[in-house]
Amino acid sequence: MRPKTVxxxxxxxxxxxPALVRAVQEEFARASVRVxxxxxxxxxxxxxxxxxxxxxxxxxxxxxxxxxxGTILSVVGQLGDQIRPIFGINVGSLGFLTCAASxxxxxxxxxxxxxxxxxxxxxxxxxxxxxxxxxxxxxxxNDAVLSRGEVSRLIRLQTRVNGELxxxxxxxxxxxxxxxxxTAYSLSAGGPILAPESGxxxxxxxxxxxxxxxxxxxxxxxxxxVVPSGRDHPIxxxxxxxxxxxxxxxxxxxxxxxxxxxxxxxxxxxxxxxVVRQKLRWRGSNV
Numbered sequence: 001m002r003p004k005t006v007x008x009x010x011x012x013x014x015x016x017x018p019a020l021v022r023a024v025q026e027e028f029a030r031a032s033v034r035v036x037x038x039x040x041x042x043x044x045x046x047x048x049x050x051x052x053x054x055x056x057x058x059x060x061x062x063x064x065x066x067x068x069x070g071t072i073l074s075v076v077g078q079l080g081d082q083i084r085p086i087f088g089i090n091v092g093s094l095g096f097l098t099c100a101a102s103x104x105x106x107x108x109x110x111x112x113x114x115x116x117x118x119x120x121x122x123x124x125x126x127x128x129x130x131x132x133x134x135x136x137x138x139x140x141x142n143d144a145v146l147s148r149g150e151v152s153r154l155i156r157l158q159t160r161v162n163g164e165l166x167x168x169x170x171x172x173x174x175x176x177x178x179x180x181x182x183t184a185y186s187l188s189a190g191g192p193i194l195a196p197e198s199g200x201x202x203x204x205x206x207x208x209x210x211x212x213x214x215x216x217x218x219x220x221x222x223x224x225x226v227v228p229s230g231r232d233h234p235i236x237x238x239x240x241x242x243x244x245x246x247x248x249x250x251x252x253x254x255x256x257x258x259x260x261x262x263x264x265x266x267x268x269x270x271x272x273x274x275v276v277r278q279k280l281r282w283r284g285s286n287v
Contacts, residue, residue, distance in 0.1 A: 002115035005034040007060035010041045011067030014091040018044040020066050020102050027109035057082035069095040073240040076141045085263035096183050099266040117265040120196050123178045126258035127239050140239040142181030144255050147173035151233040160225040173206040176255045191215040224255045
């Protein structure tokens with residue numbers, strides 16, 4: 001893939017973002033690649049444009065995201081049907097989703113221009129809420145989380161997989177994650193790491209009351225239904241850390257693998273397992 005038009009989206013709150021936007025913009029200009037920026041990113045370099053993320057996704061062949069993993073999650077959540085390949089450049093240390101540090105931006109642009117990117121097809125979640133005023137399915141790259149919010153009490157979540165009862169979790173919450181999300185909140189809650197290509201989903205309880213409740217991996221075709229029970233305190237649904245949705249008792253939250261996938265770019269030589277070793281500081285035996 002040698003894109004002729006790229007979209008540039010930056011985390012506007014990062015101190016190094018303006019300089020990086022300008023530098024990346026100049027590198028693409030030298031290679032005669034057209035750059036589209038949404039309004040907030042353009043403002044970082046004192047340019048005035050009236051384009052939304054959806055506007056540039058409609059025209060761009062590749063989205064270059066400057067920020068961290070959270071920035072990529074935010075972008076995916078705003079794309080809707082306009083899913084485009086994403087190349088992440090981290091403003092800070094290397095993340096699980098970004099594939100180059102900001103200091104490597106020139107090499108990153110060269111990789112893009114010369115078509116040397118390697119793509120990993122990442123599963124997306126489709127989350128629907130029956131009985132709630134959520135008109136369209138919510139799309140997530142990492143996870144769907146049902147939690148107790150600010151109330152320090154356990155919640156009960158009846159969970160079914162493909163229509164069959166799994167259990168009623170009595171816990172602080174429940175995480176349903178993609179392989180990409182398995183290295184995020186689910187990992188912190190004791191869940192396993194899934195390779196990106198595995199396609200499976202992982203269901204991980206958060207601080208379960210029953211200590212034998214552990215993470216369970218289900219197939220890529222699994223449909224997971226979760227019904228909150230109990231009426232004495234609120235339960236919230238959050239997809240990829242976005243604005244929480246308060247759930248009424250008895251509604252059904254359904255999570256499945258979406259039909260679409262996200263092509264996530266990496267530079268040659270950057271592998272998932274290499275990033276895992278670096279981020280988790282796996283050094284092998286010291287014996």
